Amino acid sequence: MAYTFEGYLRKDGTVGTRNYIGVVSSVVCSSVIAKEISDRFPKAIPIVHANGCAQLGDDFQLTKNMLVGVASNPNLHSALLVGLGCETNQVSGLLHSIPKTKPVKGIGIQQMAGGENTVNRGVEIIGKWSNEVDEEKRERLPLSNLTVGIVTIDTDEDTLRKVTPVVGGLINLLIQNDATVVMGLSETLEPAGLLLAKRTNHEEVANRLRKLGEGVERKQWKEIKKEHSTVLGFTEEEKTFAILESELTGANPINSLLNYNEKPQSKGLHLSSATTNIVETFSTMASSGCNIVLVVSSRGILTGSIALPCMTISPESKSGAFDELTDYIITEESTDVQVEKLMNELIAISSGKQTSLEKFELGEFSIPHIGTTF
Amino acid sequence: MKTFEGYRRPNGSIGVRNHVIVINTVGELASFTKKMAQLVPGVIPVVHQSGEAQFKEDYEQTIRTLKGTAGHPNVSGALFLGMGEDKLAKEIEELLKDENHHIHVVYFNKDKPITEVLKEGKEWLEKAMERSKAETKVTADVTELIIGLECGGSDAWSGVTANPAIGACSDSIVRDGGTSILAETTEAIGAEHILAQRAVNPEVGKKLLRVVKEYENRIRATGEDIRSANPTPGNMAGGLTTLEEKSLGCIKKGGNSTLMEVIEYAKTPSEKGFIFMDTPGYDVESVAGLAAGGAQIVLFSTGKGSPTGSPIVPVIKIGTNQRLYEIMSEHIDVNAGKIIEGLNTIEEIGEEIYGKVMTTANGSITASEKHKNQEFAIWRLAETK
Numbered sequence: 145m146a147y148t149f150e151g152y153l154r155k156d157g158t159v160g161t162r163n164y165i166g167v168v169s170s171v172v173c174s175s176v177i178a179k180e181i182s183d184r185f186p187k188a189i190p191i192v193h194a195n196g197c198a199q200l201g202d203d204f205q206l207t208k209n210m211l212v213g214v215a216s217n218p219n220l221h222s223a224l225l226v227g228l229g230c231e232t233n234q235v236s237g238l239l240h241s242i243p244k245t246k247p248v249k250g251i252g253i254q255q256m257a258g259g260e261n262t263v264n265r266g267v268e269i270i271g272k273w274s275n276e277v278d279e280e281k282r283e284r285l286p287l288s289n290l291t292v293g294i295v296t297i298d299t300d301e302d303t304l305r306k307v308t309p310v311v312g313g314l315i316n317l318l319i320q321n322d323a324t325v326v327m328g329l330s331e332t333l334e335p336a337g338l339l340l341a342k343r344t345n346h347e348e349v350a351n352r353l354r355k356l357g358e359g360v361e362r363k364q365w366k367e368i369k370k371e372h373s374t375v376l377g378f379t380e381e382e383k384t385f386a387i388l389e390s391e392l393t394g395a396n397p398i399n400s401l402l403n404y405n406e407k408p409q410s411k412g413l414h415l416s417s418a419t420t421n422i423v424e425t426f427s428t429m430a431s432s433g434c435n436i437v438l439v440v441s442s443r444g445i446l447t448g449s450i451a452l453p454c455m456t457i458s459p460e461s462k463s464g465a466f467d468e469l470t471d472y473i474i475t476e477e478s479t480d481v482q483v484e485k486l487m488n489e490l491i492a493i494s495s496g497k498q499t500s501l502e503k504f505e506l507g508e509f510s511i512p513h514i515g516t517t518f
Numbered sequence: 519m520k521t522f523e524g525y526r527r528p529n530g531s532i533g534v535r536n537h538v539i540v541i542n543t544v545g546e547l548a549s550f551t552k553k554m555a556q557l558v559p560g561v562i563p564v565v566h567q568s569g570e571a572q573f574k575e576d577y578e579q580t581i582r583t584l585k586g587t588a589g590h591p592n593v594s595g596a597l598f599l600g601m602g603e604d605k606l607a608k609e610i611e612e613l614l615k616d617e618n619h620h621i622h623v624v625y626f627n628k629d630k631p632i633t634e635v636l637k638e639g640k641e642w643l644e645k646a647m648e649r650s651k652a653e654t655k656v657t658a659d660v661t662e663l664i665i666g667l668e669c670g671g672s673d674a675w676s677g678v679t680a681n682p683a684i685g686a687c688s689d690s691i692v693r694d695g696g697t698s699i700l701a702e703t704t705e706a707i708g709a710e711h712i713l714a715q716r717a718v719n720p721e722v723g724k725k726l727l728r729v730v731k732e733y734e735n736r737i738r739a740t741g742e743d744i745r746s747a748n749p750t751p752g753n754m755a756g757g758l759t760t761l762e763e764k765s766l767g768c769i770k771k772g773g774n775s776t777l778m779e780v781i782e783y784a785k786t787p788s789e790k791g792f793i794f795m796d797t798p799g800y801d802v803e804s805v806a807g808l809a810a811g812g813a814q815i816v817l818f819s820t821g822k823g824s825p826t827g828s829p830i831v832p833v834i835k836i837g838t839n840q841r842l843y844e845i846m847s848e849h850i851d852v853n854a855g856k857i858i859e860g861l862n863t864i865e866e867i868g869e870e871i872y873g874k875v876m877t878t879a880n881g882s883i884t885a886s887e888k889h890k891n892q893e894f895a896i897w898r899l900a901e902t903k
Binding site for chain 2 (some may be wrong): 167172173175176177193194197198199200201202203204228229230231232234235253254257258259297298328419420421422423424427442444447450461462463465466469483502505506507510512513514515516517518
């Protein structure tokens with residue numbers, strides 16, 4: 145049976161599971177104004193962060209790329225960039241880099257002569273877009289239009305043993321249906337590098353995975369001053385755990401290992417760099433084009449992404465403390481039945497059903513640093 | 519002696535505001551922190567994404583900054599949101615409780631329903647608000663004030679009007695026995711020898727030169743040139759041509775007083791008088807460091823116009839030119855552009871700023887406070903992972 149969902153088909157062929165207007169600050173200095181504009185409209189989301197100025201080289205480029213990426217995400221109908229004016233990360237540069245496939249505009253506080261004028265101008269622009277958003281309708285589309293991120297946070301062996309057969313089954317089904325799946329390569333998954341390397345036909349990807357599997361190359365502080373770094377090996381326990389985590393993506397072949405905010409170039413399974421900060425991981429997934437995220441955890445999580453629905457999956461807990469923030473709780477039912485249920489939930493959420501985190505308006509955005517600010 | 523009415527804290531420090539704040543430890547709790555603040559009117563959220571770090575140095579800097587923020591004299595009470603066995607929250611809680619600060623941590627964990635955590639937090643905040651309202655002001659004098667010095671969105675007038683006027687104010691405060699902290703190491707590059715010559719002794723002078731050199735080396739080690747990020751595009755549009763030129767203007771904020779001490783980011787000075795703190799040129803991170811180090815008020819000059827403030831300290835904006843004051847008066851507290859017009863001397867504007875410092879210390883609201891500009895970020899030293 146061919147699965148379908150209802151999404152927003154964009155001009156560039158990508159599909160949104162949501163229809164937001166993004167209000168993107170180019171720098172921390174314009175974040176309060178960006179939020180003020182966004183708060184006036186139910187369809188608008190504030191994409192604010194602590195970066196944007198006094199950054200150099202790769203660290204600056206990452207900030208810029210992340211914002212270009214998230215503005216291009218299919219869940220955004222349109223994007224308004226709000227700058228200060230004097231920052232390194234200029235709005236004009238962002239406008240130049242964002243593909244012109246959707247309404248995108250930029251304004252700056254200094255150019256508009258103050259916050260009040262900027263808010264007024266922003267409200268004017270978004271007012272127009274809001275009417276367009278209301279007119280857009282979802283269309284029935286095949287699952288091949290989904291790019292599903294998958295992330296683990298605070299998992300333990302027991303959780304993985306319960307969750308893996310069901311989530312692994314879902315991932316298999318998604319890949320059979322030609323969807324794209326991006327698994328966050330977290331610290332806990334890295335020890336399975338040797339095993340993951342066997343699942344790819346690309347020599348370069350295999351080499352990088354093998355290297356990760358040998359031990360996390362945690363740079364030492366002195367290395368910042370170009371001295372040395374050490375490779376710490378993994379314990380057997382870490383390896384066993386990682387192997388279990390790797391089974392969340394079944395036995396599917398790995399097509400690529402993506403850097404922060406790099407877009408997958410084919411359907412099927414990809415791995416992507418993830419940081420220990422869950423908000424940063426969600427944000428890199430948003431900027432690399434994911435339109436929904438699955439989160440596996442032993443406890444449920446307390447925030448999602450501002451731009452992507454985050455569907456949370458946990459095993460049953462005695463206290464049920466986080467149940468109201470969890471979308472799917474693993475039961476005793478057979479794996480096949482649960483895979484089907486999970487798929488139905490994924491389709492419902494992709495078609496507009498609010499996730500638990502969305503209901504509580506728990507969503508953030510943040511950009512990782514790969515160097516110091518100056 | 520100039521005096522003001524402030525709030526005396528159990529550790530002896532004196533605050534010019536009486537805030538109740540709520541802070542997250544890890545990034546995952548940022549949304550709940552904002553929600554928690556909304557539950558009790560008047561509570562200020564202090565939100566960041568710095569709880570997870572790869573390096574010990576970043577972790578320590580985060581702890582120091584959060585501790586300095588929660589234990590700040592302008593803060594009457596602080597609630598932390600922690601996650602499970604939150605090492606960061608536990609460490610800060612212990613440090614602050616030892617100093618008799620009014621602080622509490624609520625922990626989210628899988629054995630406790632979220633509604634209960636929210637209830638516990640809300641109840642604590644309600645009591646903290648009541649408690650803060652019952653606190654009365656006492657008279658203190660300028661010797662107990664620490665003023666942070668910052669500039670953002672500089673133009674070619676910064677070093678001619680606003681910064682020298684801030685310098686005149688800083689000299690007066692130091693002369694009266696108070697403390698002022700110059701910051702932004704980036705903008706000491708090229709002017710460090712001038713500051714070093716003013717050091718109280720050779721050790722302090724050497725430390726300043728070392729801090730600036732290490733800063734430059736850290737940048738060079740990444741294969742980058744600081745001069746490609748600074749001056750920024752806006753600085754250049756404002757007429758600044760080189761980093762050295764920007765620096766020479768920047769250090770004018772420090773006046774001509776003797777340099778008593780050079781301190782790390784977010785550290786509290788142990789001396790009174792004129793101090794230098796090692797911070798980045800990134801305004802929001804720099805102001806957060808100055809505040810965490812105990813500055814009760816920050817003076818911030820701007821040529822292009824910047825609205826940013828702080829969740830816990832009043833930031834006084836000094837505009838460098840008449841045009842800025844005309845078009846962006848909503849963000850400016852003092853117009854130093856009058857110096858160019860020949861209406862006032864640098865010394866007179868310095869006095870006006872000093873007057874503004876004292877009225878602000880007595881509770882008058884600054885432009886950034888009025889607009890709820892409560893930006894906060896911790897100086898990041900290296901990768902997140």
